[in-house]
Amino acid sequence: MTIAMRMNINRKNLISSTISSSLIANYTHADYRIGTAADCITLKIDQYSEPLAQFLATLNQSCAAIISAYNPCSQSVSGEENIAAHEALRHFLAGHAYQGIESVHTDPAGVWPAEKSFFIPGIDMHSAKSLGQQFSQNAIVWIERDAIPRLVLLR
Numbered sequence: 001m002t003i004a005m006r007m008n009i010n011r012k013n014l015i016s017s018t019i020s021s022s023l024i025a026n027y028t029h030a031d032y033r034i035g036t037a038a039d040c041i042t043l044k045i046d047q048y049s050e051p052l053a054q055f056l057a058t059l060n061q062s063c064a065a066i067i068s069a070y071n072p073c074s075q076s077v078s079g080e081e082n083i084a085a086h087e088a089l090r091h092f093l094a095g096h097a098y099q100g101i102e103s104v105h106t107d108p109a110g111v112w113p114a115e116k117s118f119f120i121p122g123i124d125m126h127s128a129k130s131l132g133q134q135f136s137q138n139a140i141v142w143i144e145r146d147a148i149p150r151l152v153l154l155r
Helices: 003-015 021-029 050-059 079-095 125-134
Strands: 031-034 041-043 064-067 101-106 115-121 139-143 150-153
Touching: 021 150, 041 050, 064 125, 079 115, 079 125, 125 139, 125 150
Parallel strands: none
Antiparallel strands: 031 041, 031 101, 064 115, 064 139, 101 115, 139 150
16 A cells, blocks of 8 residues: 555545544654653654564564553543553453553643553554454554554544
8 A cells, every 4th residue: 555545544534533633633743652661662653663663573563553441532530440441451452362562652742641551563453443442442553564653543
C-alpha cells in the first residue's frame, strides 16, 4: 500500500469518526513510551522510529499495537478504576499468551494525565481493534513493519 493510499484511508477514518477533532489531536500529539525504564522508546504518531524498527526486529515481529484500558471512551475515572482496568488488561494478555510490555503515554502539554498502556508485539490488527473495543477505548496505536505508529480510531 502506498503512503498516499494510507493517508487517504487515515483521512476517511478521521472523517467518519464520532470522536471530536480536538480529542483526536490530543491522541496524535501524545508521546507513546514503550517500557518504563530510562531506556524506553518514545514514539510519535506518523513518525518513523529507528529504535522501534530495531526493537521489532529483535523481537522477530512485523507488527504491534499499543492499547490502554485507562479512562474508557476518554472519560476520566478514578485512579482505582484505571488501575483495576489496567490489571484486567494485563490479565487478559497473560491469559491469551500475548507478551505485553508495560508502557505509558503522556501529553507533552501536560493537560491530560499520563495513562498506562501495553505495547503488544505480534498481535494482529483485528485482535488489537477488538481488544481496544473490549476495554472501551476510542483508539489504539497500530505499528507495522515500517515502524511508523499510526492512530486507529475505533468509534
